[in-house]
Amino acid sequence: MLRQWLYALSEPVIAAIDLMALVLIAGATVYTFVTVIALVLSGRARDGHRRRVLWLGYARWLVAGLTFQLAADIIESSIAPSWEAIGQLGAVAVIRTFLNYFLERDVVEIRERDVAFRHPAEGAHKD
Structure with a gap:
């Protein structure tokens, strides 16, 4: 009985979290598209x-959306673990990890360029 209650509760929670991810990703995509145009x-x-800066902002929203999807996948795989659910969870986790790594690298690069542009003397002496 408890397991049935858990399944019944988890389904709408998973759907709501997936909807949040969809809204984040779709909203960011529309905003970025309009801004590019x-x-x-x-x-x-x-x-x-x-x-x-525009693409970095877009990447941040994508990472946020993927994080929500990862949360939904974690709930789903903990309730009804299947190889398909575990595979999806692993794929989302790997994609999110790579996006975070490259996003952070790009943010640091842009900050360094901004400092060098604003203060050319400071950027030239940086090792």
Whole structure:
């Protein structure tokens, strides 16, 4: 009886968390698409810094969405562990780990470029 109650409770929770991930990813995608179109139409599409900041922001939202999906997958695999659920959980975890690694690397690179651009003397002496 407890197991049935647990299944009944977990299904809407998993669906709600998946919906949250969908809203995050879809919203970020629409925002990024509209912003890219605006950059192109305004002639500022060649501004590498602006593009880079836009893509980094988009990547952050994707990571957030993947984190929500990972949470839903964790709940699902703990309630009804199957090889398919475990495989999906592993795939999402690996993708999220790689995205986080490259996102953090890009954030550091942009910060260093900003410092070098704002204070050229400080950026030149940095080892």
